[in-house]
Amino acid sequence: MEFGLPKEQGVVKTQPPFGEVREGRVALTPQGVRELVDRGHRVYVERGAGERAGFPDGAYEEAGARLVSREEAFGRGEVVLKVGRPTLEEIALLRPGATVMAFMHLAVAESSLVEAMAEKGLTAIGYELIGAGGRRPVLKAMSEIAGRLAPQIAGRLLEAPFGPGVLLSGLPGIPPADVVILGAGVLGRAAARSFLGMGASVYLLDKELSALEEASKEAKGAVTALITQSRLERYAAFADVLVGAVAVPGERAPLLLSRALLSRMRPGTVLLDFAIDQGGIAETSRVGVYQEMGITHFCLPNVPALVPRTSSHALTATLLPFLLEVEEDPLGVPELRQGAYLLLGQKGGHLE
Known part of the structure; x- marks a missing residue:
């Protein structure tokens, strides 16, 4: 099996104190590449793919990868491993019938993107x-x-002169x-632990x-409290x-905060909308x-990109066990098939 590992191109331009946030994560570290190569797979890595995460080209070469151009990373890979979902330009570079894996979130993607992947007969697997x-x-x-980054981010946004x-x-x-967290899943619980560790008062709904x-x-x-509209x-x-x-997962995030509700919040409140990728x-999230309606909005779809080295190690640790089971077809691995939005261009259950 041939794997392509391209360099991520995404960048979000924001106001201070963050400025530009570039996507620096990479789906596989050199150690992960070594594991695939030792199993007999060929791995093509775009030059510079891991540089923002601290993984130089030389480390990938030592691991057995072949350093190639951007076009080759997309075009030669039977399976292309990205972080963010592919753009229309990147879809054009993929070989027909290829498998592309990324954080897809296709439920909120533009229809033209989904149709372009379908027309090319791609299999699209979402890490999520x-x-x-x-x-x-x-x-x-x-x-x-x-979740663990949440207090660091909120603390910066609460500081003057940007915050109150x-x-x-x-x-x-x-x-x-006072920190109010909506959602007690993995992210919400991690955020709650971290805010408590910083000494904040935490309310989890x-x-x-x-x-x-x-x-x-x-x-x-x-x-802790059960969420109701009045609460x-x-x-x-x-x-x-x-x-x-x-x-x-696989669906649009519920719209919980109307403009009317936001208008009753205190000026300078920090809203960390970690559901922006869905x-x-x-109503004001983009x-x-x-700052809008007196509220500081933090709406980055790739928050783990703020710590790309740690995040890349985490991606490899969780993704690699499934990739090591791949022989001729990624869909032969049940866990990977579960993540498919498109199967050779046909919409799966997550898009029906």
Whole structure:
């Protein structure tokens, strides 16, 4: 089997304090490439693919990869491993009938992109759907990273001059910041633990009691509550930081924050919408970092790209076990087939 590993091209331009956020993750580290090569697979790596994550070309060569041009990485690979979903320009470079794997989130992708992949007979596998029995290890790893980054991001956005000048932990005699987290899944629980570790007051809301029971064990000290519209309005009104960690794999994120609700939030509140890659949870959410209606929006679809080296190691650790099972067809691995949006150009259950 021939694997292609291209360099990611994505960049999100934002306002200070973040500026440009470039996608620096790579789907396989040199160690991961070595494992595939030792199994008899050929791996073509675009020159510079791992440089932003700290993996030089020489390390990939030593691992047995063949360094190639961008066109070759896309064109020679029977399986192309990306991070972000392919663009129309990248789809044109893929060989007909190839398999492309990435964080697809095709439920919110432009229809022209999906149709272009279908017309070329591609098999499109989303990392966010890979797994079995309700377990999605690749998505879990990235969610864990995003959740752990949440206090670092919020702390920067609360600082002056961009933010209202609030310290997450407070001080003796000065209350800590109030953090409201919507969603008690992997990301929400990781964020809750991290904010508690920073000394913030944490409120965790979810519609499932079982999720809140699990969260109460992991994030001791957090206030947990079943989410209702009245509770959502009440908790959002006093939040210094509001974290959107609600997502349904393969579907658009639920729209929880209307403009009317946002208008009742305090000026300077930080909204971390980690569901933006699935459409976002607020009516005002769009890709970027910006202020609207007096609220600081952080809506980056690739938050783990802020720590590309750690994220690339996590991607390899969770993705490689499935790739090592591939012989002639990735769809022969049940967990990979579970992640398919398109099967040789035909729409699968996730797009029907």
